[in-house]
Amino acid sequence: MKKVAVIGSGTMGNGIAHVFAQNGFPVSLVDISEEALQRALGTISKNLDRIVAKGNLTEEQKEQTLQNITTYTNTQEGVKEADLVVEAATENVDLKLKIFRDLDSFTKPTAILASNTSSISITKIASVTNRPDKVIGMHFMNPVPVMKLVEVIRGYSTSDEVTQQVLDLSKQLGKVPAEANDYPGFVANRVLMPMINEAIYTLFEGVAGVEEIDTIMKLGMAHPMGPLQLADFIGLDVCLSILNVLYEGFGNPKYAPCPLLVNMVQAGHKGAKSGQGFYSWANGPKDLVVADRFKK
Numbered sequence: 001m002k003k004v005a006v007i008g009s010g011t012m013g014n015g016i017a018h019v020f021a022q023n024g025f026p027v028s029l030v031d032i033s034e035e036a037l038q039r040a041l042g043t044i045s046k047n048l049d050r051i052v053a054k055g056n057l058t059e060e061q062k063e064q065t066l067q068n069i070t071t072y073t074n075t076q077e078g079v080k081e082a083d084l085v086v087e088a089a090t091e092n093v094d095l096k097l098k099i100f101r102d103l104d105s106f107t108k109p110t111a112i113l114a115s116n117t118s119s120i121s122i123t124k125i126a127s128v129t130n131r132p133d134k135v136i137g138m139h140f141m142n143p144v145p146v147m148k149l150v151e152v153i154r155g156y157s158t159s160d161e162v163t164q165q166v167l168d169l170s171k172q173l174g175k176v177p178a179e180a181n182d183y184p185g186f187v188a189n190r191v192l193m194p195m196i197n198e199a200i201y202t203l204f205e206g207v208a209g210v211e212e213i214d215t216i217m218k219l220g221m222a223h224p225m226g227p228l229q230l231a232d233f234i235g236l237d238v239c240l241s242i243l244n245v246l247y248e249g250f251g252n253p254k255y256a257p258c259p260l261l262v263n264m265v266q267a268g269h270k271g272a273k274s275g276q277g278f279y280s281w282a283n284g285p286k287d288l289v290v291a292d293r294f295k296k
Contacts, residue, residue, distance in 0.1 A: 005079040007086070007103075012144060016116065017029045023172065025068065028072055029041075029071050030071075037071040085103055112134050113135045120245065135157075156182060184245050189242050199231070200231070236269065279291055
């Protein structure tokens with residue numbers, strides 16, 4: 001695989017483009033918004049500056065990384081020469097199905113089509129293409145340039161050859177791939193989201209406050225971040241979406257999202273992205289305070 005295209009220039013998309021470009025791949029970064037693309041390039045540049053400041057990258061390598069990225073607002077133009085396309089659009093089933101229908105038409109027949117989805121069925125995504133054997137999940141973790149894991153998800157029809165190519169490619173990026181089969185939530189979110197949901201229920205039922213829950217999980221379980229802060233960081237809307245996928249996929253009430261989470265998302269309190277969740281993010285991640293609603 002020599003040429004890569006990334007669909008979506010948001011938090012995950014620009015991170016994925018950054019990692020491929022830093023490892024020498026020509027990357028086409030595709031988004032419908034030119035403004036979003038320019039914002040993404042600014043984010044990548046700032047993240048590269050941090051790596052340079054730590055002495056892990058030279059200025060020349062930073063410039064080469066940025067030169068490896070070409071932006072497109074026309075999807076067909078951006079993906080036509082790609083050997084691998086990684087979709088990193090919003091976690092919405094209908095949107096992803098439309099994107100993969102288009103990618104199947106726009107890319108060369110040999111191209112591998114990957115999704116960065118954190119919960120949506122790879123088998124379902126593959127079903128709208130004429131190459132289900134070449135559709136796979138590449139679930140990067142946020143922040144992509146820092147986190148080592150790539151959860152590689154095999155759809156029902158994904159071939160052994162494609163799976164091995166993606167596992168090898170992930171290692172080439174300096175990542176640690178872990179293979180999973182295609183069931184709701186895969187591994188990462190099937191384990192993580194019920195824990196986050198239970199933490200929200202613990203708050204909802206008055207067992208303990210926000211800081212107490214997070215402190216107990218950080219100091220007692222050696223978690224680097226408490227589950228409520230992590231939920232804010234991921235996005236409460238994303239957490240709700242994944243829990244709904246688990247609940248609908250398994251039909252098991254243990255995955256039912258906490259009513260408090262549902263109300264917060266409906267009220268527009270989505271965590272870091274909206275500035276308000278379980279914590280107030282107004283002063284940035286280094287100066288978090290519990291949101292007024294949850295103060296004692």
